[in-house]
Amino acid sequence: MHSPPLTLGILGGGQLARMTAQAAQRLGVRVAILDAAPGSPAAQVTPLEFVGRWQDAGAVRRFAAACDVVTLENEFIDAEVLAALEAEGKPVHPGAAAVARIQDKLVQKQVLARAQLAVAPFAPVAAAADALACGREFGYPFLLKARRDAYDGNGNRTVRAPEEVGPAMEALGYPARALYAERHVPFRAELATLVARGRDGDTRSYPLVESRQERHICKWVLAPARVDGRIRALAGELARAAAETVGAVGIVGVELFLGPEDAVLINELAPRPHNTGHYSIEACATSQFENHVRAVLGWPLGDPDLIVPAAAMVNLLGRREGPARLDDLPAALGRGRAKLHLYGKAESRVGRKLGHVTVVGDDADACLREALAVDAALTL
Amino acid sequence: MHSPPLTLGILGGGQLARMTAQAAQRLGVRVAILDAAPGSPAAQVTPLEFVGRWQDAGAVRRFAAACDVVTLENEFIDAEVLAALEAEGKPVHPGAAAVARIQDKLVQKQVLARAQLAVAPFAPVAAAADALACGREFGYPFLLKARRDAYDGNGNRTVRAPEEVGPAMEALGYPARALYAERHVPFRAELATLVARGRDGDTRSYPLVESRQERHICKWVLAPARVDGRIRALAGELARAAAETVGAVGIVGVELFLGPEDAVLINELAPRPHNTGHYSIEACATSQFENHVRAVLGWPLGDPDLIVPAAAMVNLLGRREGPARLDDLPAALGRGRAKLHLYGKAESRVGRKLGHVTVVGDDADACLREALAVDAALTL
Numbered sequence: 001m002h003s004p005p006l007t008l009g010i011l012g013g014g015q016l017a018r019m020t021a022q023a024a025q026r027l028g029v030r031v032a033i034l035d036a037a038p039g040s041p042a043a044q045v046t047p048l049e050f051v052g053r054w055q056d057a058g059a060v061r062r063f064a065a066a067c068d069v070v071t072l073e074n075e076f077i078d079a080e081v082l083a084a085l086e087a088e089g090k091p092v093h094p095g096a097a098a099v100a101r102i103q104d105k106l107v108q109k110q111v112l113a114r115a116q117l118a119v120a121p122f123a124p125v126a127a128a129a130d131a132l133a134c135g136r137e138f139g140y141p142f143l144l145k146a147r148r149d150a151y152d153g154n155g156n157r158t159v160r161a162p163e164e165v166g167p168a169m170e171a172l173g174y175p176a177r178a179l180y181a182e183r184h185v186p187f188r189a190e191l192a193t194l195v196a197r198g199r200d201g202d203t204r205s206y207p208l209v210e211s212r213q214e215r216h217i218c219k220w221v222l223a224p225a226r227v228d229g230r231i232r233a234l235a236g237e238l239a240r241a242a243a244e245t246v247g248a249v250g251i252v253g254v255e256l257f258l259g260p261e262d263a264v265l266i267n268e269l270a271p272r273p274h275n276t277g278h279y280s281i282e283a284c285a286t287s288q289f290e291n292h293v294r295a296v297l298g299w300p301l302g303d304p305d306l307i308v309p310a311a312a313m314v315n316l317l318g319r320r321e322g323p324a325r326l327d328d329l330p331a332a333l334g335r336g337r338a339k340l341h342l343y344g345k346a347e348s349r350v351g352r353k354l355g356h357v358t359v360v361g362d363d364a365d366a367c368l369r370e371a372l373a374v375d376a377a378l379t380l
Numbered sequence: 381m382h383s384p385p386l387t388l389g390i391l392g393g394g395q396l397a398r399m400t401a402q403a404a405q406r407l408g409v410r411v412a413i414l415d416a417a418p419g420s421p422a423a424q425v426t427p428l429e430f431v432g433r434w435q436d437a438g439a440v441r442r443f444a445a446a447c448d449v450v451t452l453e454n455e456f457i458d459a460e461v462l463a464a465l466e467a468e469g470k471p472v473h474p475g476a477a478a479v480a481r482i483q484d485k486l487v488q489k490q491v492l493a494r495a496q497l498a499v500a501p502f503a504p505v506a507a508a509a510d511a512l513a514c515g516r517e518f519g520y521p522f523l524l525k526a527r528r529d530a531y532d533g534n535g536n537r538t539v540r541a542p543e544e545v546g547p548a549m550e551a552l553g554y555p556a557r558a559l560y561a562e563r564h565v566p567f568r569a570e571l572a573t574l575v576a577r578g579r580d581g582d583t584r585s586y587p588l589v590e591s592r593q594e595r596h597i598c599k600w601v602l603a604p605a606r607v608d609g610r611i612r613a614l615a616g617e618l619a620r621a622a623a624e625t626v627g628a629v630g631i632v633g634v635e636l637f638l639g640p641e642d643a644v645l646i647n648e649l650a651p652r653p654h655n656t657g658h659y660s661i662e663a664c665a666t667s668q669f670e671n672h673v674r675a676v677l678g679w680p681l682g683d684p685d686l687i688v689p690a691a692a693m694v695n696l697l698g699r700r701e702g703p704a705r706l707d708d709l710p711a712a713l714g715r716g717r718a719k720l721h722l723y724g725k726a727e728s729r730v731g732r733k734l735g736h737v738t739v740v741g742d743d744a745d746a747c748l749r750e751a752l753a754v755d756a757a758l759t760l
Contacts, residue, residue: 005706005724022402025425027713028706028722028735045405047427282687285717285740300714307662307688307717307740326385326408333407334680337665337687342408344385355408360665360687 005030008293009067011054013040015343015353016073016273019281021045023289029297034063041343042073054081064090071250071296075103075271076149093199093296094271098248102271106147106180108246115245117238118265120257121183131165134181144168147178152351153216158184185265187257191225191235192276195243195252196291199298203243204291206284206304208235211255211276217351218275220371221313222364223283223306227258234264242266251292253277275315275353280304282339282358283311308360312367314375316355318348324380332377337361338370342380354380385410388673389447391434393420395723395733396453396653399661401425403669409677414443421723422453434461444470451630451676455483455651456529473579473676474651478628482651486527486560488626495625497618498645500637501563511545514561523562524548532731533596538564565645567637571605571615572656575623575632576671579678583623584671586664586684588615591635591656597731598655600751601693602744603663603686607638614644622646631672633657655695655733660684662719662738663691688740692747694755696735698728704760712757716750717741722760734760 008024010017013035021031021042032048033040043049048066052059054077064070069091072082083096101111109122121138125131134142144165146155157168172179190213194206208231209223225232239254246252246269253274255267277288286294286302294301318324324345333340342355357374359367386409390397393415401411401422412428413420423429428446432439434457444450449471452462463476481491489502501518505511514522524545526535537548552559570593574586588611589603605612619634626632626649633654635647657668666674666682674681698704704725713720722735737754739747 005726018405022405022425025398025402025724026721028709028724030424030724043427044410045402045425047423047429049427285719294713297710299710302713303717305717329408330677330679333674333682337683337685339665341406344405344408344410346385 006068006297007032007048007066008297009034009063009070010042010073011070011077012073013037013042014073015041017042018045018343019278019341020071020073020273020289020292023287024293027290027293029293032063032066034060039346041345044344054078057081057084060085064088069093069296071292072099073272075099079103093249095249098246099271101246102248102269104147105145105150105268106178108269109180111245112242112266115241117242117245118263120185120265123181125169125179125181128165128169131159131169131179131181132162135159135162135165138181138183141184143182143184144172144179145182146172147180153213156216185257185259187259189225189227189258190267191227191256191258191264192221192274193235193239193254193256194274194277194280194288194304195239195254196288196295196301196304197243197249197252198295198301199249201244202301203240204301204304205236205240206277206280206288207306208232209276209279215351217317218315219317220315220368221276221279222368223279223311224364226364231258231262231264238264238266242269246271250295251277251288278341278356279311279313279358281341283308283360309362310364310367311358311360312364312371313356313358314368314371315353316342316357316375316378316380318350318352318354319379320348321350322348324348324354326380328378332374335374335377336370338374340374348380386448386677387412387428387446388677389414389443389450390422390453391450391457392453393417393422394453395421397422398425398723399658399721400451400453400653400669400672403667404673407670407673409673412443412446414440421725424724434458437461437464440465444468449473449676451672452479453652455479459483473629475629478626479651481626482628482649484527485525485530485648486558488649489560491625492622492646495621497622497625498643500565500645503561505549505559505561508545508549511539511549511559511561512542515539515542515545518561518563521564523564524552524559525562526552527558527560533593536596565637565639567639569605569607569638570647571607571636571638571644572601572654573615573619573634573636574654574657574660574668574684575619575634576668576675576681576684577623577629577632578675578681579629581624582681583620584681584684585616585620586657586660586668587686588612589656589659595731597697597733598695599697600695600748601656601659602748603659603691604744606744611638611642611644618644618646622649626651630675631657631668658721658736659691659693659738661721663688663740689742690744690747691738691740692744692751693736693738694748694751695733696722696737696755696758696760698730698732698734699759700728701730702728704728704734706760708758712754715754715757718750718754720754728760
């Protein structure tokens, strides 16, 4: 590390970049943001704003020139853009190779399966005939998924019968968009965890949490998960092995299914801080954002353990279209111990993540009730 | 409150403004900074930087025009500058009247004494004869203090004998600088607390903490203070009454002496977040910075209670002159659960506050040991 202040560049300017930026700044690190839109959530918290698309090589190069290390807030940025930066000698973490193993979800599943890590059965779908073959093999319902650029369920379709294959493929953007199929897992719970992995390969595992999705969007997270020690250990080991297998540096978000007979399967990886880890800002000795920063800068990782018995995080999702309304905010703030996080998004949309609220305490259920009450009091 | 995002303006761009800015941003509030120097600690965390002195009415007006509400990070800004903004209809909190009751420390003591709140005996010093009279009345040693613009002990002198009066007055800048005298309190401990006071007069009291000064600069803070319930109640009541007496909106930092026979005296007030309250970022349900923001915006105050059994905060003070060195940072970060805060100051100076470190846990002494170990590992 050199003595003048470091500048960390983040590709993308959404809420994950915003919270990563604030963690970096607390460590005395300056932050530069590249986003296609001016005034992005992250650009509101730093003077070093670059406006441009990651597809614009010139914009990326100008941005990177201002940064000592480059990281990213989503896995949609093509790994080749990262590889080009690496070729010019710029440290990029997670690196192009790790992102390439994750950003195409079919490749991700293949990489995990090759390492004998538990995932639901899956298969490539190059044509309708492939999907119909999956229906026969996996049974109905099964899932059709976009291989890339999917988030909050917008790249998933449940196929309940052979005649739904065509419409589902079309709805997902086939043939322009490449697809794959997955067996449906009748899960008892959705679990998640985070692994921080340093440049030196050192890892730290966050607590296992429960998450609840509504309409394919994460609605709430409870920490720690209400499962027994065996499941906890299994999930922790699976997540650590997955992070090592993809070779990512930084936070790896790991979504898991708790399936029949207490089987634990990896649902999906993300090479970055993850929505299911927001609770760590208040509830852990080192937040996921701080450990992401430490990892990508090559610094030692911090303790990820809970500093409180329990925590609940509820996403504040838009319920309307139009300018975000903050009128209810003061009233919602009057409700006890909840910690509110708003992302500075000017426009609301139904289901858009506009903020989140975290409550820490002795009892996870009580925390969740309190956080949900704040959510109910707001109509952003 | 109106629906477009609010902008909070902060007069001053040091670490208190920086941490206040980050708390405001978490609530979705934008932050503008006015500081005489470009690239101040707070200007590193927002794109809305205004460079200018608070003595420059035009600069203040341009800054205020960009803000919905104006607050401040120190009490050196002349109350008349705040009064001018108020006269133009700009909400300023704390307001000119409250700041005027605090920024002149002689006036502050007079206001507190008139309200029958416990302070050490004091007297104005307009000439050397007044100081000598104080020596006779208070006994030696006694304290000579600058009435304004003093911080970290730079406006205090201990006078041990009559012949020290002249040199002490000169060292403090007399006659250009107005002075007053205070009886020396042989305190057993220095205590501190914070009161958050809303625009509606609602107050919330933070835990009582112990602080340790070295060479008149706060070195560490322990929360909660290791004193009995009677002292705790006395201090809490004194602090709340003081905040109400000065009529400040926002955080009021209250430094206290625990004197002989368990007497509790007010040492000094500050109409803003205070160094002794930095521990609240990690250790309290609502940090002092968030409650300052809530208060000045007219929002309900948050719960100030500890969410952990104990916390220790150690200031990271410069030990050398020259560019701040961050070389030791990675090694220091390897030390357990400490939460490091660096303020982005490019230049180190002996005694300059460059950052702080907070450790939370079950045992206050263990927290303090851990935080001091991080401090010892750094030579910023």
